[in-house]
Amino acid sequence: MQLRGLLAATLVLAALGHDASEKSKLDINQKVYIESEPVLGDGAGEGILNTCQGFAKQHVSNPDAPHVKVCGTGIKATFFLRGRCKGYYEHSQVVGKCDSKMSSDTCDEWSPANDARFGHYQSYMVQQC
Structure with missing residues (x-):
């Protein structure tokens, strides 16, 4: 009897874990581009999700760059003046x-x-x- 209860609990937990991973997947409309190059979605994968990223040196050194585009209604990108995604007064842009x-x-x-x-x-x- 205890074995059945343990098996049922294991199956429930496995199903819950499966649902959680499905929710974290992004649909094909969620994309981020920097200087017209995809950095999330559109073939670039989802590896940068929830991790701080630094701009490429050519974007930091060029005052006319970067041009960024965020597509879809399920993601947002926050851009920071400082490195390491640290806020600095009003110097951030969502x-x-x-x-x-x-x-x-x-x-x-x-x-x-x-x-x-x-x-x-x-x-x-x-x-x-």
Whole structure:
């Protein structure tokens, strides 16, 4: 009898773990581009999700870069002036539309053309909404 209870509990826990991993998968509409190159989704995978990323040196050294685009309504990217994704007063920018009522192929873009200070930002993190 105890063996049945243990087996049932194991199956329930396994099913719960499977559901949790399915929820963390992103659909094909969730994409992030930096200078028109995919860094999440669109063939780039999901490896950067929830991890701090630094901009490439050519983006940091060029005050007219980067141009970023976040597509989908299930992710957002936060960009930081400082490295290591550290906040510094008002110097961060969230890009992305976390609104499931919008079209799933919605994209949000930002660049130094919107705010010249963005050309000096150094790091970013992509997260699910």
